[in-house]
Amino acid sequence: MDRKKNLQLSLLILLILSSIIFYKKFFNEDLNLSEKKINEKKINSSNPDNKTESSNVIETLKYISQDLAGNTYVINAESAKFEQDELDRITLFKVNAEIIRKDNEIIKIYSETANYNKKNNDTIFKKNVSIEYSDQLIKAEVMKLNFSENLIEIIENVYYMNNNTKIYADKVELDFLRKKMKISMINQNDNVQVTGKY
Numbered sequence: 292m293d294r295k296k297n298l299q300l301s302l303l304i305l306l307i308l309s310s311i312i313f314y315k316k317f318f319n320e321d322l323n324l325s326e327k328k329i330n331e332k333k334i335n336s337s338n339p340d341n342k343t344e345s346s347n348v349i350e351t352l353k354y355i356s357q358d359l360a361g362n363t364y365v366i367n368a369e370s371a372k373f374e375q376d377e378l379d380r381i382t383l384f385k386v387n388a389e390i391i392r393k394d395n396e397i398i399k400i401y402s403e404t405a406n407y408n409k410k411n412n413d414t415i416f417k418k419n420v421s422i423e424y425s426d427q428l429i430k431a432e433v434m435k436l437n438f439s440e441n442l443i444e445i446i447e448n449v450y451y452m453n454n455n456t457k458i459y460a461d462k463v464e465l466d467f468l469r470k471k472m473k474i475s476m477i478n479q480n481d482n483v484q485v486t487g488k489y
Contacts, residue, residue, distance in 0.1 A: 348372050352383065356412050358438065361393035362467075364412055368405070381407045386416060390436075392467075399423040400434065412438045420445070427453045429463060441467035449474075456487035 349371040357363045368383035383405040390398040403418035416434040422445065432447035443465040451458040451474065461477040474483055 347375070349381075352381075354407070354409075354412075363389075363391040364438070365389045365391070366405075366407065366414065371407075379409045381409065383407055388414070388416075396425070400436075402434070412436075427451070431463075443467075446477075456485065458486075459484040 350369070352366075352368045352371045354366045355363065366383070366386065366388040368387075369385035371381045371383045373381045384403070386400070386402045386405045388400040388405075390400075392398075400416060400420070400422050402416035402420040405417065406415045408414070414436045416436070418432065420431050420434045422429040422431075422434065422443075428451070429445055430448075430450045431445045433445070435442075435444040435446075437444070443463075445463040445465075446461065449458075449460045449463050451460065451463060458474055460474045460483045461481070462475050464473040464475075465471075476483055
């Protein structure tokens with residue numbers, strides 16, 4: 292009889308542990324953020340007369356997250372700022388980011404500023420944006436990184452260059468899953484400018 296009770300107790304404990312592990316793995320909201328390193332420094336707003344408006348400044352921010360497909364997103368900033376009423380959205384300054392795909396392909400991104408969403412990792416890079424991928428270089432003023440749709444949209448004064456080709460356009464769209472790139476102009480009457488060695 293004791294053997295039967297011990298077996299039932301062991302199965303019950305195993306079931307409870309399995310349920311806890313399953314819940315933490317698949318239903319925990321913080322799954323995307325595997326590591327956060329933040330050195331935080333709080334300061335008042337630059338306007339000392341306005342006591343009600345205050346903001347937070349973070350120095351040397353680094354976020355590392357991983358999606359369910361095994362891709363890793365690392366974003367570094369020299370400093371960051373967020374308003375108290377929008378804690379999930381952070382404005383980053385002097386930004387370096389990497390998307391490390393599970394097959395070890397790396398996309399490197401640099402910009403002067405970025406708007407980062409902590410909940411879904413979507414990021415809008417702004418001012419002197421530079422994207423390096425394999426032998427390709429893209430420069431622009433704005434880049435929208437959308438993780439939920441696995442898309443990168445690059446707009447405003449887009450300059451694309453690889454070993455053989457230079458392209459000036461208004462818009463570049465990159466699809467992570469299909470590994471396809473679409474280069475276009477916003478105004479249909481304008482033409483994409485292409486020069487290269489053939």
